[in-house]
Amino acid sequence: MTNDNKQEIENLGTFFEGRGMTPMEARVFALLLLSEPHYQDFFTIQEKLSASKSAISNAVNRLMNAKRVDYLTLPADRKRYFKVNPNQWLAEMKVEIAAVAPMLEKVNGILRKRADMDTPEFNEELERVRDFFAFMAKEFPRLIAKWEKKNAKARSGVSVL
Template sequence: MSAQNAQRHQAEELALMLSDFGMQRMSARVMAAFLFTEKPSLTLGELAEELDASQGSVSGALKTLHQVGMLERVPVPGSRRDHHRLRRDAWERLYSRQNEVVRKMMAAAEEGIAATGEDSPARERLQEMYDFYNFMFDELPLLFDRWREKRGSQG
């Protein structure tokens, strides 16, 4: 098996594992493509061709990965197409308040708390969900600082 074929195989294995753990299949394949690419950025068309998938399904996956903060759009002089790349801080964003999905979950918990009665079991569960995320987000900056320090000392 050539090195390129081995790399593609490993990307598909990673995508399969991510989808087994709950990530939508095409989002997992797109994520794996960004992790394994040698290019600084990829376009929708390049991804669709690489993954042998429709541009519509790839577009939906790109939207999802942008929403959770894993990808960013980057300018490419002379190109009219949108170029995307894995954010340098992708893993921090995935586990931070910058993750759009988590922000929406916290907002939904707050609204649910406001809509439930004072002694409601639902309110208790929603409050615990909100309190958990709030606690984690208060603690995460310290871990991120340690991570950046470790990453900096390795580079």
């Protein structure tokens, strides 16, 4: 693996760390996303990431338990090959988007409690946050419906331009 590939994996891994994955989970996930073929066996993952068996095993198991990674087998080959589960990734994004409405409720509750407090500038900033969540709570369902309609047409072979 070239230094450029290692750096790309590191950069993408750092991004996924920021999204809640452990450092090794994030590197494994990044490696699988950037590998050709898009699936890799355990020892290849270990070798490419220069990590211990234990570290890779724990990361792969956690990714599989979260359904972020699946495995496949190939005919006449006893190895298991690990690959990213794009459908789970999409499902996780939808869950994050769905969390906008409850966050809006929380911010509204905070603003109600702060109504009598003598910090108008701070309250105005919180109102701006609330307005953002209100906008997103309204727009995300429309965007998802539009995307799903477009995706359904694309899968059926209908032109979506």
